[in-house]
Amino acid sequence: MLTPLEIEAIRLSLEISGWAVLGGLPIAILLAWILARGRFVGRNLLDGIVHLPLVLPPVVVGYLLLVLLGRNGVIGAWLHDALGITLAFTFQGAAVASAVMALPLMVRAVRLSIESVDRGLEAAAATLGASRLSVFLTVTLPLSAPGLLAGAVLGFARSLGEFGATITFVSSIPGQTRTLPIAIYGLTQVPGGEAAAARLCAISIVLALAALLASEILARRLGRRLAGPHFA
Amino acid sequence: MFGRSGAGKSSIIAAIAGLVKPDSGRVILDGHPLFDSAHGMNLPPWRRRVGVVFQDARLFPHMSVRTNLLYGLRRHRSGPGGAKTLTLDTVVEPLGIGALLERRPATLSGGEKQRVAIGRAVLANPRLLMMDEPLASLDGERKAELLPLLERLSRTFAIPIVYVSHAVDEVLRLADRLVLIDAGKTIAAGTVEEVANRPDFAQIAARDGGPETFSVISATIGGHDEAAFQTRLDFAGGSLTVPRIAGGPGERVRLRIAASEVMLALAPPTGLSVRNAIAARVVALDDVRGLIDVTLDAGVPLRARITRAARAELQLAPGMSIYALIKSAALTAH
16 A cells, blocks of 8 residues: 555654654753743843744755764764764754754744743742742643643644755655655656655645644643643 | 732732842841842742742642642751651641542632642741731631631641731731731831731721721630620720620630720710720820821720710810720620
8 A cells, every 4th residue: 555665754754753852842841941931141042043943944954954963064073973973864863953943833832831831830839949940840841731732743743844954954865864755855856756746745644634633632631631620 | 917908018928938039138037047138148939948828829730739738848858956747647637628638729619729728838847937818819708717727827837927918807816916018118016906006007907998997905805604695805904895705714815996886975874785884094186087086095095986076075185084985796806
């Protein structure tokens, strides 16, 4: 039913998006907390930098990643020499590119949620002996759960569709970085590839709908748990 | 701590708890500085061990009552000597919240929420407990339910309490010492009787819908007359009879006597239903919007409110001896 190429593309897309969210969300949470509750000089600058991937052409982000994280890049060279990690043109690099592109969306969703948490509850926790970090972990974060879920879903969806930064930074390598969008693009560039491309497009639509549905169900469960009428 | 809404009571609470940073000044608790602007010292709230019961309870909505109660307990560092061993049982029975432990805060009534909030604060082993109008959002019945509990609270848990209120009767019933706050400033501080008998206390109370001019007298229960269903109260200037109240002989109570319920007579009356006639001396007469507030010395300060016509007829003047008549049924004993 599905060709090996299709299965590979689906698997890569899901895995890369999954890793992008898994790795990106904690960073997004930290940034969202700093932006929502922090009072420091340069907050607006940080806010701007976080949002850059949203407004820059994705190719530019991909190029910047290549410059910074490529084998000869400032950080990339160190990663390779010290830790033996290569990001450019690898699966891991694709996840990093997706995470960077999804970061602004995740930060926005989480930040909105954190800002909506009653600061009175945080104050109450502090008077009960909870340090700032403890308040965040036990009160702010659990009460922001809907935003975390929204951020994860948005980030995952954004990663599924990620193309520009990915193709620039990690190119199209079968079994490594050839995700659905990149496979579709590749097929449209060869004669007679339209039918296969159309099949991948249909798969993309199904995947996106499934992700939306799953998040809907999760959100409902979460809502019930947070406002639950009885029992822990 | 008594004052009108917006007088600055909650700001003081927040400053003591470390939730806001004052521009200048010091906060010292039991000899330990918590905040001192001159020395740039400011302990964060989680290291002050100052418990707060907020007006809106502020229970954590995502935790059960039990988890809420344990929140502070898990974090508390026991006091010097560490003699205090707190467990859930310390608060569950005295506060009557055993049946609520597995419930979610959203399912609790206002009174239940406050009791849980008190328990949660106590279990954090605070050196000082502050309560910011804990009864303000409750209806009359819930208030009546919670008041006796609050009365016992300080003794039950051996913690000094700063209680914020703008309700006169709450203050008279619960407080030992009173701080009067208005427009962000301390107007007076002292025993309840000292502060509550100041004219500005009644004025501030009246502005916020409190009772009109009154005097506050502390007395001890002299004895009960069960047949007549009344209680004799002894105070510095004599004794008063009030409708039967709870409490054994020797127990201290506070009386609030509304100035409009005090009548004046030149001689002890006969043939009147009034039960209390107290010999007193006129100290001062003040014209307040057409009515006369008479300040009396009856061993304790006492206030009466009469009309201009009555003053003229009795020819009242400072220094005069007079009898203050107080209807028993009009007395509020706490």
